[in-house]
Amino acid sequence: MLSTTRSLTTPAFTADDFVPTQWDSAEKKAKFANHLMRFIANDFPRSQFHKEFYRRLSMTFGHIAHYDSAGFYAHYFESAERKQKFLKACMAWPCYGDSAFTYSDVERAVIARLKGGGAKHEIKPELTIEQKATLKAYAIHNGPNWKSFLFSRLHTFVPNWLNREETILRQIHPDIIDQINLSDLEG
Secondary structure (H helix, E strand, C coil): CHHHHHHHHCCCCCHHHCCCCCCCCHHHHHHHHHHHHHHHHCCCCHHHCCHHHHHHHCCCCCCCCCCCHHHHHHHHHCCHHHHHHHHHHHHHCCCCCCCCCCCHHHHHHHHHHHHHHCHHHCCCCCCCHHHHHHHHHHHHHHHHHHHHHHHHHHCCCCCCCCCHHHHHHHCCCHHHHHHCCHHHHCC
């Protein structure tokens, strides 16, 4: 993680990297970009999600403001799956607008840094004890090809009723399952 953190935060963005707008200086754009990279590199800590940062972030990458910053934070950062979706959405954003009027230059620079810094590997799977136990039992029962069996099972018709195991397995995002090894399910 240390090398990924460095690749996301080093070198720091400077005012020379951005174009000022009528409303914000290039220095302010650089400050936002650096804060966003630290926020991501540090696994989206609530302590770094202050009001000014929320206001700017909610106006970039196609995001919209929520009722308040707590709602925005809960929507994007309270689970590994949501963090992953946030990063994927940011990296897919087409960066509309003129840099003299928008933060599109910041968006392009952040996207380039995310794609080059391995941000997709920054998120660690978060599974409950019950999910780990269910996945482990499933893996042991189905042998070395347990992931392919599981993916085919999860992509088949879903009846109106599900047993407990099926319900638990369907709550785990496929990207997280794909990252898991049997040894990760211990403990």
